[in-house]
Amino acid sequence: MTTQPVRFYQVGSFAVGNRLLPDDDRTVQSDPTRSNSLDSGHRACQGCGEALGARYAIDAAMRASQGQLVAVNATGCLEVFSTPYPETSWRIPWLHSVFGNAPAVATGVAAAMKVKGRSDVRVIGQAGDGGTVDIGFGCLSGMFERNDDVLFICYDNEAYMNTGVQRSGATPPAARTATTEAVGPEPGNTFGQGKDLPRLAMAHDIPYVATATVADLRDLEAKVERAMGQRGARYLHILVPCPLGWGSAPGDTIKVARLAKETGLFPVFEAENGTVTAVSPIRHRTPVEAYLSIQRRYAHLFGENPRPDIVARIQAIADRNIATYGLLVDDESDNHDPKDPEGVTA
Amino acid sequence: MFQVRIHGRGGQGVVTAAEILSVAAFSEGRHAQAFPSFGSERMGAPVVSFCRMDDRPIRTREPVMEADAIIVQDVTLIHQVDLFAGLLPEGYVLVNTSRSFDELGLGDLFGQFHRDHLVTCPASELALEQLGRPLSNAALLGAFAALTREITLDAIDTAVRDRFAGALGERNVAAATAAYRFVTLAEEQVRAATD
């Protein structure tokens, strides 16, 4: 597992200040000469997890490829807010075709680079969960199956956000969306549905699959770097909270992402050629309520007519993930902050 | 223009036969066109192919509606498909069989067309002897050459070798030659009988 062990006492959190690290151990984001691939001036919402995730990921990829990078973007929030006519906030070569074909278009770019003897130019395909899990899935599976030399990144905010928060194949159970309203006996999205894209990616036996969140910059950058160090089909699934769609406070984006991991609802791991090779362990096991209760898309599970039964089912999913991926380390004693036993503060 | 229609079933090389015939005509300096009337790849389905030969460029794309020659590669199509539709009065019929026209229930053809323009040839059996498999298309082309004199056996052989490489080509040429001889002999006998 790509980790940087650091013991840091003064701040009372798990944030690691770059100024105390040697240059080589610092994050890309701390580097004033970073590419700023997704530059400021884009029109994302306040607190947008996707803007953060894209900036982190692409800057890391630019460093790893020495600036020889092309990005293919599906239709979606990222595409829309990053290229508001007549401006673009991309500082890298960037292509948007249609909603469902980003993986295939990326394949085409990679084929062109190869035929022109420019395999040093690396290709990234990127899309939201809709463009990856649903409408883009056919093309994605084809790209995986052919082992095309593309790193595909899914920015997962668990619904079709740009069109007004509709349910996708990545929407978790019980979440409220505009097409899975919090009404009736089974409010929110239906249980027993949905695609686990990281596992589907692994089923294609591609060289590298990893999940990450915007709560852990180092982990995300390390995974991008690791992915860029390989060739063939690679997949990165990044959880990016959406304040608008999730109904969370814009300032809570990183906290919400951390809680997704710490509850076990979003397992963070790496896999190579179809097998899990490393897991990012939960620091403080946290009950799912802490995560659900700060998002209005789950408000119907609390308040006047609470649904502890549904919360219990969600907890069961978290418990199953923890068991499946081995997300708990045996000895948690070193990780406790006495002032913050639940490890919830950012 | 000389227009040929070949009837058979998928998998018997009906389309290849028309193509080879067109290549043969081309090799003799003529214009030639060959195309199929068939659909999805499926063994056993009825298949029709067409070949036109002319000294002038061929422009038309319609199926062969007025045939100068009809080749029946598979007799199970008789009475199922209107095999002889559009056959011209001076037209030729070549049927792949070891039976006679009468035995096939086609005796009434003799009343409509010239006796020596109607011939049967056991092409599948000849192919079986030469190729080890009853793939009758090359043999039938040899028979066609003998029957109609519209193309030389040499041209057929050249086209067959062009399509089938090496030993396979030679065996198909042998089948075509055997059928050519068979029909030549049969024709001589018919003419001798009617003289």
Added chain:
Amino acid sequence: MLRQIEGSRAVAETVAHCRPEVVCAYPISPQTHIIEAVGAMVKAGTLSPCEFVNVESEFAAMSVAIGASAAGARSYTATSSQGLLFMIEAVYNAAGLGLPIVMTLANRAIGAPINIWNDHSDAMAVRDSGWIQLFAETNQEAADLHVQAFRLAEELSVPVMVCMDGFILTHAFEGLDVPEQSDVDAFLPPYEPRQVLDPDDPVSIGAMVGPEAFEEVRYLAHLRQLDALARIPALAAEFSEAFGRQSGGLVSPYRTEDAETIVVALGSVLGTIKDAVDVRRDAGDRVGVVGITSFRPFPRDAVREALSGARRIVVVEKAFSIGFGGVLSTDVAMATHDADCSLRTVVAGLGGRAITRRSLEELLAAASRDELDTLTFLDLDHGIIERERARMTATRRSGPSAENILRDLGTVASRIG
């Protein structure tokens, strides 16, 4: 060198000589022989450097071509019918982005009912997409048009599709001259993009354009197509100079000089029509035919000029707009709206129904006697129609019309024409 080969083979070899750098396609009858042949050449190394991508759908095929073209590679794909519809979003996208992709469209009917035989409904489905659409009359022209297509596409930054009748041309063996590699190299320079994904000079391609500028972007595309109206004949002339034969251009008239009745059509049926014209001419009718090679951009002026002097125009077309009438007819009517002549639409050959010389002769004779209806469906079996309508009137649960009609007809493939 003249060779007797299959149309698909000729197109594949010609495309290979155009040095495509990325080829991607998904199998669909009747285009498969083309793409199989190109794939084999790449695999054997005779077409190199070239990346051949076996994609998972037609949508992916056009998308791979989009990515490759935007990255500066000469890209090619081929499809038909259902496949064209499956990629239609990407088809419009390619034109909107101004990518010079060349595609072979082996014309085939669109279902339901599923039908793998030839008609022009697929090409008509994308006629407003911004692609240039060229129709080949013969396999020689089909091969030649691909060479011109790459030149045209790359000069104008507009994608071009070469339409050739499925089965009728793709699967026909005829004598033709595949353009030699050296001649194609002299005619077709390497692809020099107008926009390209290049880390040394980053650009954003495919950004959203709002009401402020969308109309202007569309108008620019329109102007590029109008530019094509001038480039197409010029390229055809240059091609003729280099290769020694006439292929392409906007329209091709035949015996129209003193014609009273002129037929208009697209594609391979023109050959059969010419034979019918000759027969009618021998019978004393002053008839001629105009083939339209460039369907998009539609050569209004050239069509009007070619049809000037005719009293009667008969459009014979392999497509129609259900509930209305002809498609090509509408375009021809626009071009000749101020001319003093009658226009008749004849829909023929749908779903691969054979268009026979005999039927065309009867048609032309009837036209010359002013006996044609405004809209005719050639060789339509009215008995079948009447029986099915009666069936539908008699009972609500009348079943699929296609099955009822097929039961009426008996064994499939028992008809010759």
